[in-house]
Amino acid sequence: MSYWYIAHADELLIDLDNYMRPTRSGCPWGEEFFRRRIRAAILDDKLQVREVWLVRSASEKHYQAIVRLNQSLDVIVRLTWQLHLGSDLYRGRADLMRAALKYPAPSLLIMPNKIDNFYRPPDYKCHCTEKHDTAKQHELGSRACHIWRKVRGMSPWELFGKMEKTDERFVALPLGCVPMELVMEVRR
Numbered sequence: 001m002s003y004w005y006i007a008h009a010d011e012l013l014i015d016l017d018n019y020m021r022p023t024r025s026g027c028p029w030g031e032e033f034f035r036r037r038i039r040a041a042i043l044d045d046k047l048q049v050r051e052v053w054l055v056r057s058a059s060e061k062h063y064q065a066i067v068r069l070n071q072s073l074d075v076i077v078r079l080t081w082q083l084h085l086g087s088d089l090y091r092g093r094a095d096l097m098r099a100a101l102k103y104p105a106p107s108l109l110i111m112p113n114k115i116d117n118f119y120r121p122p123d124y125k126c127h128c129t130e131k132h133d134t135a136k137q138h139e140l141g142s143r144a145c146h147i148w149r150k151v152r153g154m155s156p157w158e159l160f161g162k163m164e165k166t167d168e169r170f171v172a173l174p175l176g177c178v179p180m181e182l183v184m185e186v187r188r
């Protein structure tokens with residue numbers, strides 16, 4: 001099963017990749033960034049935090065933090081806080097773009113298990129046991145996971161354009177007005 005938690009107006013979902021990675025001081029990254037930044041937000045009255053949940057997602061080094069607030073925030077404000085508190089940058093910018101494009105659930109968390117003792121039930125559940133890979137789901141068309149279709153239903157390149165994944169060599173760009181043929185050049 002997969003359990004879907006959609007970020008509500010009083011919640012921040014923070015995707016903390018490699019939370020225990022040491023920083024230069026040796027302090028775990030999650031400690032140095034996530035905790036320090038949320039502490040500043042609380043002490044300076046920028047966020048009214050009710051509780052913080054830390055959960056481990058499918059992969060070992062991956063943690064998710066859920067911040068339950070005592071206030072409802074505008075979606076762009078919430079997504080900005082998520083990025084500030086250390087959420088994964090790719091996910092963060094995709095969430096922001098989905099919010100700007102008025103997707104109904106721009107930020108969500110999919111867990112392989114229900115979160116133990118959590119203060120609310122998940123918004124949806126589905127029978128999938130594998131990760132909901134956007135490209136794979138998109139290829140499945142009408143056979144894709146019905147929850148994925150309901151709250152995502154997008155092609156992998158819908159937000160930012162289709163990207164090539166092959167290696168390419170450096171193209172030096174001049175200062176000033178950069179010729180578009182150089183911007184567009186693919187050198188292998």
Ligand SMILES: [Zn+2]
Pocket residue numbers: 002126127128132145146147148
């Ligand atoms: Zn599913």
